[in-house]
Amino acid sequence: MVVVMTPEATDEDVARVVEKVESAGGEAFVSRGVVRTIIGLVGDVDSFHHLNLRSMAGVADVHRISDPYKLVSRQHHAGRSTVWVAGPGHSVPVGPETFTFIAGPCAVESTAQTLEAAEMARAAGATMLRGGAFKPRTSPYAFQGLGIEGLEILSAVREATGLPIVTEVVDARDVAVVAEHADMLQVGTRNMANFGLLQAVGKAGKPVLLKRGMTATVEEWLMAAEYVAQRGNLDIVLCERGIRTFEQATRNTLDISAVPVVQATSHLPVIVDPSHAAGRRDLVVPLSRAAIAVGADGVIVDVHPDPEAALCDGPQALFGADLRALAQAVRRLPPVVGRVDAATRIKAIAPSLTV
Ligand code: PEP
Numbered sequence: 538m539v540v541v542m543t544p545e546a547t548d549e550d551v552a553r554v555v556e557k558v559e560s561a562g563g564e565a566f567v568s569r570g571v572v573r574t575i576i577g578l579v580g581d582v583d584s585f586h587h588l589n590l591r592s593m594a595g596v597a598d599v600h601r602i603s604d605p606y607k608l609v610s611r612q613h614h615a616g617r618s619t620v621w622v623a624g625p626g627h628s629v630p631v632g633p634e635t636f637t638f639i640a641g642p643c644a645v646e647s648t649a650q651t652l653e654a655a656e657m658a659r660a661a662g663a664t665m666l667r668g669g670a671f672k673p674r675t676s677p678y679a680f681q682g683l684g685i686e687g688l689e690i691l692s693a694v695r696e697a698t699g700l701p702i703v704t705e706v707v708d709a710r711d712v713a714v715v716a717e718h719a720d721m722l723q724v725g726t727r728n729m730a731n732f733g734l735l736q737a738v739g740k741a742g743k744p745v746l747l748k749r750g751m752t753a754t755v756e757e758w759l760m761a762a763e764y765v766a767q768r769g770n771l772d773i774v775l776c777e778r779g780i781r782t783f784e785q786a787t788r789n790t791l792d793i794s795a796v797p798v799v800q801a802t803s804h805l806p807v808i809v810d811p812s813h814a815a816g817r818r819d820l821v822v823p824l825s826r827a828a829i830a831v832g833a834d835g836v837i838v839d840v841h842p843d844p845e846a847a848l849c850d851g852p853q854a855l856f857g858a859d860l861r862a863l864a865q866a867v868r869r870l871p872p873v874v875g876r877v878d879a880a881t882r883i884k885a886i887a888p889s890l891t892v
């Protein structure tokens with residue numbers, strides 16, 4: 538941490554800062570420039586926070602040098618992590634060497650629709666199934682999801698297809714029941730800063746898919762991940778899903794640069810959701826190609842057997858021809874950037890033996 542003094546700061550002001558830091562068990566190194574003095578602090582940064590140095594006379598600014606997020610930062614964990622999502626028959630990696638393709642309907646509407654969407658996803662090469670049972674809708678009049686019944690449908694489709702399931706949890710009170718059915722818990726854009734929910738999913742014992750809040754900075758997003766990590770769960774996959782900008786041509790603006798930015802500062806895997814970013818099916822394939830090229834660890838996309846009849850997000854669900862183009866992109870492009878399809882790295886899970 539560095540304390541920058543104002544040009545008018547007196548020797549006494551400097552001495553008082555040094556004294557305060559030393560009284561908290563830290564060391565302070567004073568460096569006097571022609572115009573300003575700066576003081577470098579060494580010690581426990583968190584304890585310095587409580588000193589309120591910024592409010593002291595003669596202090597212009599206080600800067601952190603280390604990341605405010607510890608557990609998810611690369612500062613103490615140089616390599617990039619792989620998160621394994623364990624399904625009914627196998628475990629799927631999401632990480633730096635592979636490319637993971639996740640697909641499924643925006644919302645679970647019926648067993649037939651979910652099963653058909655899962656078959657479309659699997660035929661296109663997806664190794665995990667998405668689908669919302671609890672839907673966080675902007676309008677309270679819109680379809681809110683089937684809730685527990687939707688979870689039961691997901692469980693049945695999981696068994697039938699063998700695909701691990703990722704599904705959203707919107708309320709801390711539902712974490713236990715969602716964790717009973719899901720292999721990965723999704724926290725959506727609208728709940729990224731719901732700290733109680735983040736703590737609850739951090740304790741649930743399942744990997745977490747943490748979407749970026751549509752108005753969140755990268756630092757706020759990583760701080761949200763830190764809430765999950767702090768509860769003992771480092772199996773977190775981040776998902777860039779577009780941010781709100783002045784642009785109206787797309788629902789949100791996919792911040793493609795966030796992918797390498799996050800990968801440089803955090804060890805967690807990062808995937809991209811082009812469907813919810815764009816809100817338009819014609820952009821899903823080009824944005825998926827961009828995600829692969831920029832180094833994303835996977836994509837998650839909406840597919841529906843009958844997009845025109847979808848109860849949620851039909852305009853972004855892929856028709857068959859688009860899905861074929863996407864399948865081709867996720868098969869051909871990852872090797873160009875040095876990745877293999879996660880499908881080739883799946884680990885079989887030995888059936889547990891009951892003694
Ligand atoms: C979703 O994935 O179904 C969803 C609602 O996404 P987001 O939170 O990114 O809007």
Ligand code: MN
Pocket residue numbers: 643644813849850
């Ligand atoms: Mn949706």
